[in-house]
Amino acid sequence: MDIKAYIALSLTLFSIGIIGVLVRRNAIIVFMCVELMLNAVNLLLVAFSNMHQASVAAKASPTFASDAQIFVFFIMIVAAAEVSVGLAIIVMLYRNTHSIDVIFLNRLKN
Amino acid sequence: MNNVLHIAWLIPVLPLIGFLITGLGRNILSKALSGFIACATIFCAFALSIYVFMQVKNGNIHTAHYFDLINISSLKVGFDFKLDQLSSLFLLIITGVGFLIHVYSTSYMHDEEAKNFSKYFSFLNLFVFSMLLLVMGANYVIMFIGWEGVGLCSYLLIGYWFKNNNYTKAANKAFIMNRIGDLGFLLAVFWMINKLGTVNYDEVFSAANIAKLSATDITGITALLFVGATGKSAQIPLYTWLPDAMAGPTPVSALIHAATMVTAGIYMIARTNILYTMAPTVQHVIAVIGLATAILAATIAIKQNDIKKVLAYSTVSQLGYMFLGLGVGAYTGAVFHVMTHAFFKALLFLGAGSVIHAMSGEQDMRNMGGLKKYMSITNITFLIGCIAIAGMPPFSGFFSKDEILGAAFAQHPVLWIVGVLGAMMTAFYMFRLYAMTFLGKFRGTQEQEHHLHESPAAITFPLIVLAILAIIGGWIGIPEIFVHGGHRLEAFLQPVFAQSNAIAVKHEMSHSKEFLLMGVSVALSLAALIFGLKKYSAYKKEDDAPATGFAKVLENKWYVDELYEKIVVQPVRALSTFLNNIFEKKGIDGLVNGTGRFVNYGSRQLRWLQSGRVGAYVLLMVIGMLVLFIMQLFIKN
Numbered sequence: 128m129d130i131k132a133y134i135a136l137s138l139t140l141f142s143i144g145i146i147g148v149l150v151r152r153n154a155i156i157v158f159m160c161v162e163l164m165l166n167a168v169n170l171l172l173v174a175f176s177n178m179h180q181a182s183v184a185a186k187a188s189p190t191f192a193s194d195a196q197i198f199v200f201f202i203m204i205v206a207a208a209e210v211s212v213g214l215a216i217i218v219m220l221y222r223n224t225h226s227i228d229v230i231f232l233n234r235l236k237n
Numbered sequence: 238m239n240n241v242l243h244i245a246w247l248i249p250v251l252p253l254i255g256f257l258i259t260g261l262g263r264n265i266l267s268k269a270l271s272g273f274i275a276c277a278t279i280f281c282a283f284a285l286s287i288y289v290f291m292q293v294k295n296g297n298i299h300t301a302h303y304f305d306l307i308n309i310s311s312l313k314v315g316f317d318f319k320l321d322q323l324s325s326l327f328l329l330i331i332t333g334v335g336f337l338i339h340v341y342s343t344s345y346m347h348d349e350e351a352k353n354f355s356k357y358f359s360f361l362n363l364f365v366f367s368m369l370l371l372v373m374g375a376n377y378v379i380m381f382i383g384w385e386g387v388g389l390c391s392y393l394l395i396g397y398w399f400k401n402n403n404y405t406k407a408a409n410k411a412f413i414m415n416r417i418g419d420l421g422f423l424l425a426v427f428w429m430i431n432k433l434g435t436v437n438y439d440e441v442f443s444a445a446n447i448a449k450l451s452a453t454d455i456t457g458i459t460a461l462l463f464v465g466a467t468g469k470s471a472q473i474p475l476y477t478w479l480p481d482a483m484a485g486p487t488p489v490s491a492l493i494h495a496a497t498m499v500t501a502g503i504y505m506i507a508r509t510n511i512l513y514t515m516a517p518t519v520q521h522v523i524a525v526i527g528l529a530t531a532i533l534a535a536t537i538a539i540k541q542n543d544i545k546k547v548l549a550y551s552t553v554s555q556l557g558y559m560f561l562g563l564g565v566g567a568y569t570g571a572v573f574h575v576m577t578h579a580f581f582k583a584l585l586f587l588g589a590g591s592v593i594h595a596m597s598g599e600q601d602m603r604n605m606g607g608l609k610k611y612m613s614i615t616n617i618t619f620l621i622g623c624i625a626i627a628g629m630p631p632f633s634g635f636f637s638k639d640e641i642l643g644a645a646f647a648q649h650p651v652l653w654i655v656g657v658l659g660a661m662m663t664a665f666y667m668f669r670l671y672a673m674t675f676l677g678k679f680r681g682t683q684e685q686e687h688h689l690h691e692s693p694a695a696i697t698f699p700l701i702v703l704a705i706l707a708i709i710g711g712w713i714g715i716p717e718i719f720v721h722g723g724h725r726l727e728a729f730l731q732p733v734f735a736q737s738n739a740i741a742v743k744h745e746m747s748h749s750k751e752f753l754l755m756g757v758s759v760a761l762s763l764a765a766l767i768f769g770l771k772k773y774s775a776y777k778k779e780d781d782a783p784a785t786g787f788a789k790v791l792e793n794k795w796y797v798d799e800l801y802e803k804i805v806v807q808p809v810r811a812l813s814t815f816l817n818n819i820f821e822k823k824g825i826d827g828l829v830n831g832t833g834r835f836v837n838y839g840s841r842q843l844r845w846l847q848s849g850r851v852g853a854y855v856l857l858m859v860i861g862m863l864v865l866f867i868m869q870l871f872i873k874n
Contacts, residue, residue, distance in 0.1 A: 149856050229851050 133174035140167035154217050154227040158210075165206055169199050245301060245320055248285050248328065249369035251278040252362040260359030268354045272343035275358035279339050279365055283332035286325070293325040294729070300375050300439065307378070311434055319375035319438060323733045326572065327372040327504055330579045334496045335365045337699035341587055342488040344695035345594060357397060361492070364390035368497050372504055377426045377436040380505065384422065384469065387498045388415045394493060395485040404484040411478040418468015418475055422505075425461035428454065442511050442736060452516075459512050459519040466502025471553050472560055473530045477798055479553055483545040487590030490545060495552045495586050496579035503559045503575050507733070510568045514737040524564025524648065528655055531557030533795065535662035539669070540784065540791040543600050544589045547670050551626065552582055554663060558641055561656060566741050567644030568734045569727045573714045574637035576726075580710045581625035581634055584703035588619035591692040591700065592674060596685055602670065603778050607679040611689040614697045616675050618704035623671045625707040627664035628762050633711030639755055640714065646754055647744030657758045661765040668769035676774040718748045 147160030176195035255278030367386025396408030471479035538550035562571035625632040646653035715723030
């Protein structure tokens, strides 16, 4: 399959993520959009990895092409850990402010 | 090092010590003590000067090196003293006349507070020190140190009564006008260093070094040095400070502004004579400026009523004659005139001081008259001074003035004619001064008349000594036509001017012609003298109608001060005002304040970016990333 389709899809997802982060005020939605961006990049990583599999360098070193595809799993694991921390912060925010609207979170103190 | 050099350094150091003692101890020294210290140091310096002079006369000419003032690879300036005929002669004049004036001052300044009295003497000693440095230095840098020193002392002493605002202004004027000239001097020294890498007289005037200089160099250096001389020696266009300098105490006028400091320019040019002889254009300029100054100042002196102002203008006029002498190559004549002028002009100033003292501070001649019967010594000595300056034989002024005029005639008869005209005016205004002061009836107030008295011995003693010198001082330079080998001064100074004499064009005059010239100038001066005496001996205040026409122009000193005010002071002021209001306030201040204001304003605007809203930050981040991407795209292609 043509690499351009993956790039287009990844870009679309990333842009949706950015726009979501920018326009939504709900912290959870913002958080989801961040995850969306992250995964858009993951997708791109896998796609490029696949593309390079056919290259000369890959033929010389078999592990070269699959590195990125495995690397993506690590990213997902780290992202999962990050999500748990992020969600915990949001829960704590709600307990303190009774709101998860990011607009109101413009102060570091109090 | 021989004996002379062992003690020569003491000559300037003694007045310096006197300056330090009287200056630092001004609060504890009594008047008598500080006066004594000041006079004693100068007297010792005078005694040493006589010794040095005798040594030099016997042919012991020395250049003493004491220490290095500047010592870098390309330039070496030593603290050197040169003791030769010219400097030893000046040493005698400075310390001799200086001593007499110190003695005079002890009495003249007696009404001052002890503190100010000491201050006065410390300044006077400092002045003598600087002046000695000026003439003893063996290079232009030492001369310049002395040159600046005398300028400073002149400033301090003119403004001695500094509580009077006008006097302070006069002091400032003298200082500033001198600075204009000093710049010329300094530039000339730099030029010399640039071309020759040395400022020592012996090296600069050596044939090898002179050969290195192009005609432009010589003309430039000599012209710039002359600019320095016009400042210090009060020549057109920088002469106006000297009459105003009369604000200082009268002995100061006698010492600084008549006998010594103002002759520094003549000394400098006489010292540099070889370069001037090689630059005929500059010489012509000097002759013309000197003559113009002589005439201009003489015309002004005719209409002045302040006794010191008349003498001041006559000093300017006589200095003009000296420059005329330098300009026509009569270096000996100029130096000779410096010497005789020091005698008779110091005498006249001190006599005027004695008169002012007796008149309780009155300086206006219109309120004087008839002082002859009250002050016999002052009267006689003053009369001798007047005859000497008027150039009557056999008084000193005749010989020196005539030598200059004779040399001027040899150069160009017109110079002589104008010079004689000036001499006539000199005779006229001096006897107008004498007649208005000493003859006729007393015109002052009753109180003043009651107070009139002959001055004490400390004042009359210098007057008598100077009067004798004013009579006989000229006899060391009797022209060849009267006595064979009579011009001993010329023979004495011959080595100093030998280089110039070797290349200068000789003008031989027949004896009959010389006699004729002398006769004519003396006869004309005598006529002017008698006319002045006749006209003013019966002067009455009531006869004095307000001056009109040309007389008014003279009374107002040709409006030169007003002219300078218009063409120099006001434009400079206007420029300064402009620079202050526009350039400084709007430009520089605007720039400085603008920087602050811009940062202030800019940060206030930028503060809106720091809203604390996460969304806004993210938006900016995205925009930034987009910009980077786009840039990269364009750069790549």
